[in-house]
Amino acid sequence: MTIDKKLSDELDRRRAHALAGGGQKKADDRHAKGRLTARERLEALYSKGTFQEFGLHAKHRTRHFGMADKDIPTDGVITGCGFVDGRPVASFSQDFTVVGGSLGEIHSKKICHALDHAVKAGIPIIGFNDSGGARIQEGVGSLSGYGQVFYRNVQLSGVVPQISVIAGPCAGGAAYSPALTDFLIMTRENAQMFICGPEVIRAVTGQVTTMEEIGSAQAHASVSGNIHFIAEDDAHAIAIVHRLLSFLPSNNMMDPPHRIEADLSIVDDPALDELVPADPKTPFDVREVIKRLADDGDFMEVMELFAQNIVIGFGRIGGIVVGFVANQPIVKAGTLDIDASDKAARFVRFCNVYNIPLVTLVDVPGFLPGVNEERRGIIRHGAKMLFAYASATVPKITVIMRKAYGGAFLAMCSEDMGADRVIAWPTAEIAVMGADGAVNILYRKELAESEDKAAKAKELAAEYRAEFATPYLSAGELMVHDIIHPRETRSAIALSLRGLMSKRETRPPKKHGNIPL
Numbered sequence: 001m002t003i004d005k006k007l008s009d010e011l012d013r014r015r016a017h018a019l020a021g022g023g024q025k026k027a028d029d030r031h032a033k034g035r036l037t038a039r040e041r042l043e044a045l046y047s048k049g050t051f052q053e054f055g056l057h058a059k060h061r062t063r064h065f066g067m068a069d070k071d072i073p074t075d076g077v078i079t080g081c082g083f084v085d086g087r088p089v090a091s092f093s094q095d096f097t098v099v100g101g102s103l104g105e106i107h108s109k110k111i112c113h114a115l116d117h118a119v120k121a122g123i124p125i126i127g128f129n130d131s132g133g134a135r136i137q138e139g140v141g142s143l144s145g146y147g148q149v150f151y152r153n154v155q156l157s158g159v160v161p162q163i164s165v166i167a168g169p170c171a172g173g174a175a176y177s178p179a180l181t182d183f184l185i186m187t188r189e190n191a192q193m194f195i196c197g198p199e200v201i202r203a204v205t206g207q208v209t210t211m212e213e214i215g216s217a218q219a220h221a222s223v224s225g226n227i228h229f230i231a232e233d234d235a236h237a238i239a240i241v242h243r244l245l246s247f248l249p250s251n252n253m254m255d256p257p258h259r260i261e262a263d264l265s266i267v268d269d270p271a272l273d274e275l276v277p278a279d280p281k282t283p284f285d286v287r288e289v290i291k292r293l294a295d296d297g298d299f300m301e302v303m304e305l306f307a308q309n310i311v312i313g314f315g316r317i318g319g320i321v322v323g324f325v326a327n328q329p330i331v332k333a334g335t336l337d338i339d340a341s342d343k344a345a346r347f348v349r350f351c352n353v354y355n356i357p358l359v360t361l362v363d364v365p366g367f368l369p370g371v372n373e374e375r376r377g378i379i380r381h382g383a384k385m386l387f388a389y390a391s392a393t394v395p396k397i398t399v400i401m402r403k404a405y406g407g408a409f410l411a412m413c414s415e416d417m418g419a420d421r422v423i424a425w426p427t428a429e430i431a432v433m434g435a436d437g438a439v440n441i442l443y444r445k446e447l448a449e450s451e452d453k454a455a456k457a458k459e460l461a462a463e464y465r466a467e468f469a470t471p472y473l474s475a476g477e478l479m480v481h482d483i484i485h486p487r488e489t490r491s492a493i494a495l496s497l498r499g500l501m502s503k504r505e506t507r508p509p510k511k512h513g514n515i516p517l
């Protein structure tokens with residue numbers, strides 16, 4: 001028996017109509033502006049032929065104000081599931097060619113359905129945001145739709161990875177859905193994200209500003225810290241999604257995609273001995289160290305342009321996926337400030353929730369001194385790092401390269417803060433506070449009486465380092481578990497990681513801790 005031709009034609013007609021979205025002319029306009037269409041974005045995301053659409057025939061309800069004659073194919077959003085590198089991944093992609101990708105009730109219902117599917121199936125979800133915001137004709141129905149999406153973003157947080165691509169406008173309250181997800185990627189030329197645009201700011205406050213200054217990818221990547229990656233265009237954004245997924249598990253019950261080989265043979269790397277300058281005040285780029293530690297030098301830096309005094313990102317060591325957190329001596333001398341604390345703490349929590357071991361590289365002189373830092377709450381923000389590390393139960397390995405002073409060292413995951421393994425280089429300086437500060441307090445009188453204060457201070461600081469800050473002192477107290485040559489670091493971490501793969505750590509039951517926000 002074959003299906004009635006009329007029924008079959010009807011399906012083909014409806015399908016073609018929905019697939020055409022806002023039509024060829026609008027699609028051509030997108031291309032002329034260097035953008036892919038919503039559907040092309042999904043084609044580029046998934047392995048060929050693996051995308052299954054949910055709700056191709058979903059339609060808006062015509063009862064809304066001014067909508068009776070509106071044709072809204074797919075209700076302006078394409079949702080579904082497909083395969084990336086052989087793993088299932090859910091998605092939604094807002095179609096700007098259809099009523100500006102605006103979000104109405106059915107549009108929201110489709111996104112919610114994709115989010116619900118992701119959590120049921122235990123798979124990541126990727127959202128392409130490209131929308132004029134709440135569909136004005138649908139009034140509070142649209143507002144409620146956003147509420148339902150936000151609610152689900154929060155329910156999914158810590159269960160399946162959520163990645164947002166901002167590929168067009170993402171304005172007003174709509175920006176809070178991506179903000180609730182784990183990673184935000186924004187295209188450089190074609191995307192804007194803001195709560196109040198320049199006109200509103202001017203009308204309300206009189207302040208004159210530009211979209212470049214408040215809503216561009218550059219501003220969010222380097223100043224506000226709202227996004228994690230800038231992409232040159234849609235294709236590049238999708239390449240970043242692919243690379244990110246290659247380090248992430250599908251859900252919180254799974255291990256990340258380690259590439260463990262049975263045989264672990266890692267040789268010494270003499271270049272590491274040369275990389276870090278002997279003079280503790282001479283800066284070096286810690287990314288060079290990370291690249292030597294990561295398998296094949298493959299390091300995916302996250303939030304590269306924001307709070308550059310701390311470096312975070314993903315790599316593998318001996319095949320095991322790790323999250324790196326490292327002080328960056330070439331920016332603000334590697335001190336911890338408010339932005340660096342926020343950046344690192346959130347990353348530590350992400351790694352913990354997705355079973356990604358942490359490798360922390362320490363060269364920290366302390367928290368950044370300053371009136372602004374104190375007044376804006378460095379105490380509250382710095383506390384986030386302490387909280388994040390102490391509550392993380394994944395394997396935690398800390399390498400002390402040079403300075404590890406005071407509370408900032410504890411915030412970089414010392415043994416007391418729960419590090420499973422603390423390794424120091426012979427160049428490590430570990431002490432309750434920096435040498436210069438300690439000398440000023442302990443020897444105020446001697447310094448005041450000395451003829452050449454600077455020379456005396458230098459001499460006393462060297463004495464302090466030699467007497468109170470050597471790694472052997474801390475190793476004697478078991479705050480450091482081993483002191484190794486830099487060249488031995490990669491194998492020491494690899495062996496430790498391998499030995500900690502079955503780590504189990506239980507904590508008293510609670511709803512959740514109360515992290516200082």
Ligand code: HXC
Nearest residue numbers: 099100102131132133134135136137146169171172173174
């Ligand atoms: C209904 C909308 C729409 C919206 C755009 N369109 N935004 N329809 N509701 N929110 C429609 C336009 O009418 C137009 O329809 C088509 O989409 C394309 O829009 P254009 O304006 O022609 O495109 P462009 O010039 O590229 O400008 C894009 C834009 C602009 C900057 C996004 O459309 C815009 O400013 N839209 C309104 C944005 C806004 O104020 N949203 C806030 C809503 S309230 P035709 O038929 O002409 O093709 C909100 C609150 C959410 O979002 C709260 C959540 C908690």
